[in-house]
Each structure stands twice: as C-alpha cells, then as structure tokens.
Amino acid sequence: NAGVTQTPKFRVLKTGQSMTLLCAQDMNHEYMYWYRQDPGMGLRLIHYSVGEGTTAKGEVPDGYNVSRLKKQNFLLGLESAAPSQTSVYFCASIEDRVYNEQFFGPGTRLTVL
C-alpha cells in the first residue's frame, strides 16, 4: 500500500493563477481531509469529506474548493491564488469513525508570489 499520496510536492504560483492539489489514498478510507500548516499556527482544517460525493467546510475554507468524485481521491482547488495561501498543505484520511487514526500524506509546499 502506498498509503496517502499528494501531488505535487512543491509548487510556485503567481498571484491570480489557479491550481489543483491531488490527494489519493489506497486504503479504502471513507473520510478525507485537507489541512494547511502555517508557522506558529499548527494545522488548520480547510475542507473535509465523509464519503464519496460529499464535502464540508472546515475552519479556513475561503479561497478553496474541493471535490470527491471518487472515494480514493480528494482534490483541493485554488481558483485565484493569493500570497496568503502560501503554506504547506496536508491531506489525511481515516477508515471510519471508529478506527479513527488519521493517516497523513507527505505534504505539498505551495508558494504564491
């Protein structure tokens, strides 16, 4: 099993550009999450999904959109990138509500100039 993978690992964008971050898991997990990590602020939840075809807002959803068309994939989109979105982005998944250890991806470092 590859676990949770994220694509790309690094990216530099100019203000106003768009991009999509891909998270994939091969563990058949129901729940998937997107976090951002900024210095001194820990991890903050952007959006999450409790199953295929569902999404919900987290703590800091503004400026981001997500989709979960397939159970194994969770996409995070930035329609018009801003310097405030410079961060490290983590994807995570859990099997279900009972077996709730979150498995994290390796992270994507995004810089918006």
Place this chain on the structure above:
Amino acid sequence: AQTVTQSQPEMSVQEAETVTLSCTYDTSESDYYLFWYKQPPSRQMILVIRQEAYKQQNATENRFSVNFQKAAKSFSLKISDSQLGDAAMYFCAYRSAYFGNEKLTFGTGTRLTIIP
C-alpha cells in the same frame, strides 16, 4: 467549537531524561478522542499515542505515555528515556466522537529539542 492549547512553544531535554509536554482543551462534549502527533523535519505527521475519553486508564506506547485528566481537560505527553530521534514538533489534537463532527482540531505545537 473546540479549542486545543499547547502553552509551551519550545521544550528541551537532556538525552535519556524524561520530559512532559502540556496540552489543554476546551469542549462541551463528553465523548471524544485525543491524540499526540509527532512531526520530524521530514514533515511527515506520525501518530504517537491516542486516548479515548471514555477510558479512565491512561494510554501508553513504549516510552510514551499520557496523563489524561478529563475533569481538568488536560492531556499531557510524557516521553521517558528521551532519544535523539524524538526531536520534532509535537501536536496535540482533539476529535469529537459524535456523528457529523468528524474533524481534528490541532494545537499550535511544541518544538522538542534533545540535548546530547
């Protein structure tokens, strides 16, 4: 909304000694889970230990143990016999056990340095 507070931005400990990292949380819920995650320089988030709120017994995993005080809403992590590989950021996290509230709330982290 739940909040998690880690009041120690940085801690250091001599190799082979014991160190305790603090975490407090605020919630009105009675059923939840608490976690400690380790993040080494590689950035990978690694689960260290987990505690179910309904269990009175403190969780232990080898050299890692917790002191869970439900009434005080405190969840500290004790690392015994500290090793150089323990150097990392440590995050405390809270997760509700109630349907419809399946998200993790993290503290701001404690950077642990091991002194050889």
